[in-house]
Structure formats: C-alpha cells, structure tokens
Amino acid sequence: MIDIKDVTMVFEKSKDDTESFVALDHISIEIPEGCIYGFLGSNGAGKSTLMRMMCGVYPCSSGSIKIDGIEVYDSPEAKGKIFFVNDETIQYANFTLKDLKNYYASYYPEFSGEVFDRLISKLELPLNKRMSQFSKGMKRQAVVVAALSCKTKYIMLDEAFDGLDPAMRKIIKTMIVDELMDRGATMIVSSHNVAEINELCDRAMLIHQGHLIFADEIDEIKSGFCKIQLALKDTQMTKEMAEQSGLEVMQFSRLGSVAQMIVRGSAENSLPRLRVLSPVLLEAVPLTLEEIFIYELEVRGYGAEILREDK
Numbered sequence: 001m002i003d004i005k006d007v008t009m010v011f012e013k014s015k016d017d018t019e020s021f022v023a024l025d026h027i028s029i030e031i032p033e034g035c036i037y038g039f040l041g042s043n044g045a046g047k048s049t050l051m052r053m054m055c056g057v058y059p060c061s062s063g064s065i066k067i068d069g070i071e072v073y074d075s076p077e078a079k080g081k082i083f084f085v086n087d088e089t090i091q092y093a094n095f096t097l098k099d100l101k102n103y104y105a106s107y108y109p110e111f112s113g114e115v116f117d118r119l120i121s122k123l124e125l126p127l128n129k130r131m132s133q134f135s136k137g138m139k140r141q142a143v144v145v146a147a148l149s150c151k152t153k154y155i156m157l158d159e160a161f162d163g164l165d166p167a168m169r170k171i172i173k174t175m176i177v178d179e180l181m182d183r184g185a186t187m188i189v190s191s192h193n194v195a196e197i198n199e200l201c202d203r204a205m206l207i208h209q210g211h212l213i214f215a216d217e218i219d220e221i222k223s224g225f226c227k228i229q230l231a232l233k234d235t236q237m238t239k240e241m242a243e244q245s246g247l248e249v250m251q252f253s254r255l256g257s258v259a260q261m262i263v264r265g266s267a268e269n270s271l272p273r274l275r276v277l278s279p280v281l282l283e284a285v286p287l288t289l290e291e292i293f294i295y296e297l298e299v300r301g302y303g304a305e306i307l308r309e310d311k
C-alpha cells in the first residue's frame with residue numbers, strides 16, 4: 001500500500017520569486033495494492049509534484065509518504081518498488097530500444113527481457129533506431145513497455161496516454177491491464193482525459209490548487225452526485241425550493257417548465273425529498289466523472305474569471 005499522510009509541499013522561494021509556494025496542502029490518500037488509481041486535477045493542481053514525491057524525488061515539507069510501510073524519500077528499497085514514467089523522455093534520446101532494455105535490466109532485478117521483447121514486437125517498434133528519431137507516441141509506447149518489463153510492484157504514469165492515437169491508446173490500455181492483472185501490481189496514472197480515467201481506474205482522486213477534493217472508489221464518487229430533472233404542475237421550480245427540501249444544489253438551470261439540477265447525494269436519497277412537491281416529471285440520471293470534475297472545480301471558482309472575460 002502507498003500511504004500518503006497529511007503531505008504538504010512548499011517550494012522555497014528562488015531568487016526570481018517574492019515568496020515561497022505551497023504546491024500541496026495537507027494531502028492524505030491511501031492507495032491499496034492491486035488497484036489502478038487515477039490522479040485527476042486542474043492544470044497546476046500538483047499531480048506531477050505529488051508523483052515526484054511518491055518516488056522520492058522531493059522530500060515532503062511535512063507529512064509522510066510510505067510505500068509498504070517504508071518512508072520513500074530516504075529508502076532505496078522503497079524506491080525500487082516503484083517505476084515512474086514522467087512526461088519527459090529526453091533522457092533516452094540517444095538510446096535504441098536495445099540500449100533501453102539493457103539500461104533497465106541493469107537497474108531492476110526483476111526485469112523481464114521476455115516481457116520487453118514480446119511487447120516491443122507486438123507494437124512493431126524498431127529495435128535499432130535511436131529514440132531521438134521516434135515520434136512522440138512511439139517514445140511513449142517504449143517507456144510504457146519498459147515500465148511493464150521492470151516488474152515493479154507499483155508503476156506510475158504521468159500524463160499516461162499523451163501523444164498516443166486512439167487505436168494505440170486502446171492497445172496500450174489493454175496491454176497495461178493484462179500485464180498488471182497477471183501479477184497483481186498497482187498502477188497510478190494521471191491524465192486530463194477524465195473519461196479514460198473512468199474507464200481504466202477503479203479509484204481516483206481530484207486535487208485543485210494543492211487541495212484534495214475527493215479520493216475514493218469511482219463508483220462511490222459517482223454515487224455522491226446526481227442530475228435531476230423536475231417539473232411541477234402549476235408553479236415553477238426554483239433553486240430555493242430544492243434547497244428547502246434539504247438538497248445541496250450545485251447547479252440549477254431551467255428550460256421552460258423543466259428544471260435541471262445537479263445535487264450532492266445519491267438519487268435514492270434525493271428523489272424522495274422532491275416527491276413531496278408532487279412533481280409531474282421527476283427523474284434522476286447519474287453524473288459522469290467528467291461532469292463531477294467540472295462541477296467540483298466550478299464551485300471552487302475555477303475558470304470563472306476567464307469565462308467572465310469571455311462574455
């Protein structure tokens with residue numbers, strides 16, 4: 001398990017800054033073994049910073065990050081359990097895939113040449129070409145193969161599927177799931193493609209401006225919200241009426257006599273509160289993870305300034 005407990009990260013001010021910057025503010029998340037965990041967040045939220053801390057690149061300013069009970073920052077043993085694919089592949093520019101294979105085989109005792117060769121040949125990547133001559137997507141494919149071949153217990157992919165075309169995204173996702181399921185490994189992926197995180201992961205967390213908004217099983221997250229459509233017989237539904245019925249209304253709009261609202265809470269809990277108004281139309285549909293992402297950030301004012309300027 002990866003146990004992120006009350007973690008704060010402060011970047012001390014450099015000569016160009018007037019003050020230090022709090023990139024992560026008291027974050028706590030538990031990542032159980034054998035799951036695929038999605039990291040979601042607005043731009044600059046702190047996802048990459050947290051990933052770097054999880055593989056021991058940065059120490060915590062306060063709090064702790066433990067991998068299987070060992071504090072990661074000072075521990076080669078804990079660092080050896082996690083493979084981090086970041087969004088830069090520049091360090092491999094002069095490598096051919098053969099060099100990449102030898103490089104990782106020398107660092108990771110469990111490295112599997114069989115897995116590496118099998119996946120590289122499946123993807124039809126050229127073995128003798130320098131990676132500087134690879135396309136962005138080909139580089140991405142190569143480092144994902146390297147990550148899977150190292151057979152670490154934990155794998156982290158930052159901006160997981162960046163640069164991959166839709167067909168290749170599907171192939172790589174299937175490859176990841178097949179390889180992970182074979183050995184019960186744990187994967188942590190960040191992506192701005194919320195639908196993809198929804199499809200691939202069983203758990204997810206959302207951060208914004210260094211603060212944790214939620215971290216849970218995706219089914220639980222989704223059952224925490226619903227979208228309701230409602231029409232009354234002789235009067236128009238208002239947001240105030242919904243709130244007086246005990247609902248936490250995150251968004252309210254109306255088209256003709258039909259009101260649509262996003263409320264916090266499950267449909268099972270919310271609908272009975274509205275039935276007392278004797279509506280002529282009342283139905284609830286689940287929210288997608290993407291809608292929840294947008295609404296959670298909207299209520300925190302994210303993008304509000306930009307949208308106001310656009311009007």
Ligand SMILES: Nc1ncnc2c1ncn2[C@@H]1O[C@H](COP(=O)(O)OP(=O)(O)OP(=O)(O)O)[C@@H](O)[C@H]1O
Pocket residue numbers: 011021023041042043044045046047048049050
């Ligand atoms: N070395 C650093 N020194 C100072 N500030 C930093 C440093 N690294 C990151 N930051 C700041 O920390 C914040 C979080 O950055 P981070 O890269 O972790 O965000 P992110 O969630 O991965 O963003 P994105 O989705 O845009 O890639 C940003 O405001 C960034 O400017």
